[in-house]
Amino acid sequence: MSSPSADARKGNILVVDDTPASLKFLAGMLKDAGYRVRPVPSGSLALQAAAAEPPDLVLLDISMPDMDGYEVCGHLKGNDALKHVPVLFISSLVETTDKVRAFQTGGLDFVTKPFQFEEVRARVETHLTLHRLQLELERKYDQLSELERLRDNLTHMMVHDLRAPLTAIAGYLQLLQLKEHLLNEEQRRYVDCAAKGTTNLVEMISTLLDVNRLESGEMPMHKTTCDLFTVASQAMKSLEGLTIGRNVGLEPGDEPALAFCDPGIMQRVISNLVGNALKFTPQSGSVKVVILPQGEKLRVEVRDTGYGIAEEYLERVFDKFAQVEARRCHKSYSSGLGLTFCKLATAAHGGTIGVSSEIGKGSTFWFELNRTTSEVAA
Secondary structure (H helix, E strand, C coil), rough: CCCCCHHHHHHHEEHHHHHHHHHHHHHHHHHHHHCCEEEEEHHHHHHHHHHHHCCCCEEEECCCCCCCHHHHHHHCCCCCCCCCCCCCEEEECCCCCHHHHHHHHCEEEEEEECHHHHHHHHHHHHHHHHHHHHHHHHHHHHHHHHHHHHHHHHHHHHHHHHHHHHHHHHHHHHHHHHHHCCCCCHHHHHHHHHHHHHHHHHHHHHHHHHHHHHHCCCCCCCCCEEEEEHHHHHHHHHHHHHHHHCCECCCCCCCEEEECHHHHHHHHHHHHHHHHHHHCCCCCCEEEEEEEEEEEEEEEEECCCCCCHHHCCCCCCCCCCCCHHHCCCCCCCCCCCCHHHHEEEEEEECCEEEEEEEECCCCCCCCCCCCCCCHHHC
């Protein structure tokens, strides 16, 4: 005879059947097998017992007078505290439609009467094991989510605190650059390299902070009706230092490309896409920005003739951690969080973003926003 504590560890099973002989037989066999068994003769009592103490598994008859098994299962699945409890139907019904209905109401298995107890026991053990594994997986997931939240909070705090001293360093380096006449050529080169590196670090930190704000919905948006061609022109101008001697261009449109958006944020999106294309396109290649009206949408494409992106990374190139995995494989398709910022910023405008690419021939990064007609803008 097993002890109560051993029965509890093996499983707490609620058995529901309005036939006393069947209920007694099944409950007795399960108890002898080491389970803690709670037999009840009706659907209403089953719901009361489950609410008072959620079972690990329910063995449920279908044909009962006051409330049939389908209805009982429906109530269990409609209760947040009980919806994950596995339900196994045991019934003399043999029609396929009865079995299909049992699964549709939320049952996980169906045993036909008369049954062999070893079959019932095997199915009970299987579903109890699966249920325990599912609960353990959910517990681990919750722990991981909490750890990720703590990590993100710590990272955000550290990054935020780093921006101030780095900005100060960048400012002092700029002052040194203004006094370059006091420096020899080697010293000027060192200062220029340090200033460039510090500026890159400040931009990376700002992007990370903005990504966090976009993810949490706290990024301020100042949306207005603007011409995306003008926004793209400003983005290209901000990249003049990178485009000198490069084949980079913005194709003129036949009509205004009006969209309701935050022009500053969309300028950063285009700048990031063009800057990323330049970094992965050889000097002899080209980068083009094209704006295409497509019905109620405006599509902005950044086309390059660079190295291209492997197919397995196309759907994940905008994700934060995809770049980490790519670099482990000694590949790189982005210089940091710029593409993640583009994805989140576009989504915040109700738009979509994507990429098509072919190794050795180049890539086309694109995003689409809802179009605003000139009549609406007026």
